[in-house]
Amino acid sequence: MQEEQQPEAAADPMSSSEAPEDGPKETSSVSQNISDADAFKILLEMKMKKRQKIPTLPSTVTELDTEDGSKVYVVGTAHFSDSSKKDVVKTIQEVQPDVVVVELCQYRVSMLKMDEKTLLKEAKEINLEKLQQAIKQNGVMSGLMQMLLLKVSAHITEQLGMAPGGEFREAFKEASKVPFCKFHLGDRPIPVTFKRAIAALSFWQKVKLAWGLCFLSDPISKDDVEKCKQKDLLEQMMAEMIGEFPDLHRTIVSERDIYLTYMLKQAAKQIELPRASETEPRQYIPSVVVGVVGMGHVPGIEKNWNSDLNIQEIMSLKRHCYCHPCPISLLTCWVMLEDRACSKRKGTVKGEKKVNSWISKLIMRK
Numbered sequence: 001m002q003e004e005q006q007p008e009a010a011a012d013p014m015s016s017s018e019a020p021e022d023g024p025k026e027t028s029s030v031s032q033n034i035s036d037a038d039a040f041k042i043l044l045e046m047k048m049k050k051r052q053k054i055p056t057l058p059s060t061v062t063e064l065d066t067e068d069g070s071k072v073y074v075v076g077t078a079h080f081s082d083s084s085k086k087d088v089v090k091t092i093q094e095v096q097p098d099v100v101v102v103e104l105c106q107y108r109v110s111m112l113k114m115d116e117k118t119l120l121k122e123a124k125e126i127n128l129e130k131l132q133q134a135i136k137q138n139g140v141m142s143g144l145m146q147m148l149l150l151k152v153s154a155h156i157t158e159q160l161g162m163a164p165g166g167e168f169r170e171a172f173k174e175a176s177k178v179p180f181c182k183f184h185l186g187d188r189p190i191p192v193t194f195k196r197a198i199a200a201l202s203f204w205q206k207v208k209l210a211w212g213l214c215f216l217s218d219p220i221s222k223d224d225v226e227k228c229k230q231k232d233l234l235e236q237m238m239a240e241m242i243g244e245f246p247d248l249h250r251t252i253v254s255e256r257d258i259y260l261t262y263m264l265k266q267a268a269k270q271i272e273l274p275r276a277s278e279t280e281p282r283q284y285i286p287s288v289v290v291g292v293v294g295m296g297h298v299p300g301i302e303k304n305w306n307s308d309l310n311i312q313e314i315m316s317l318k319r320h321c322y323c324h325p326c327p328i329s330l331l332t333c334w335v336m337l338e339d340r341a342c343s344k345r346k347g348t349v350k351g352e353k354k355v356n357s358w359i360s361k362l363i364m365r366k
Helices: 025-031 037-052 080-093 111-114 116-124 128-138 140-160 167-176 189-199 201-216 223-227 233-244 246-267 295-304 329-341 352-365
Strands: 061-065 071-075 099-102 180-183 288-294
Touching: 061 295, 071 080, 071 246, 071 295, 080 167, 080 288, 099 167, 099 246, 111 167, 128 140, 167 180, 167 288, 180 246, 189 246, 201 246, 246 288, 246 295, 288 295
Parallel strands: 071 288, 099 180, 099 288
Antiparallel strands: 061 071
């Protein structure tokens, strides 16, 4: 997919023309004599002075450089974490970025204004109409998976008392305070991820994953969320994920690592300074970018940073991505659900607790 086809910006939080209404009016006559290029340079100089040459950054930030001198600060987060929100705010304030890139796509941009009440309300109001709409938009299996994941997110929200994506909302707010800072959506469209993930799983893997999502009930604490920011724990969880669902790891994690890296590198291109006239030579300066992603993506971004990336392959959808489940698969799922309801056993079936725990941690850090 070409760059221009990507939703690079969800919003441009601040326009250079914005100014407080109660500002000093006596400067208006002077400002009229300043060209746009000069005004841009003045504001840029003010921004540069505020930008810390040696920023004090949280331990969750990874610094990356481009060949042309641009800098990218990747903030690794847990999606249900108060400390992650503080890390994002601190990083943006310190480096005064030109672009902020978040791990969202155009289909999830509503998360920027989502709160706990909205998420719980949406989860509780999952009805036949919403299910049919999800299936119509994404296909049968992807639509069902989307509804199940919403239920899981609602479960975690209820446990922790906060909605996911708080760090993205903080990034949006802080970006609006930085002059000329653009806000980019850096994640692969979620319908593509869902369809490629479902197509990569075997029938029994789909049943196992759906089973874990349906009966997710493990308690989750804020300490559990913060542990998801520890790299050693993440490596262990990644190993578990690869063992349980290797193809799911490839489509949900590894491919998105590539996509996020590509979008971060696109955002980190040099900035062209405005010219007073067409005869002036073009001037470029290195850019500063802040990326806000789940901690689980940081190792993959580091790994792919110096590679030549092509996202065409990971954006393609094969014909079997749209297949419908056969009657026998629906019957099997129904029998399993009925058996679960009738057994009235305490605890979990063999392997279920492990899958539940893995799913919870995956959502918190992704």
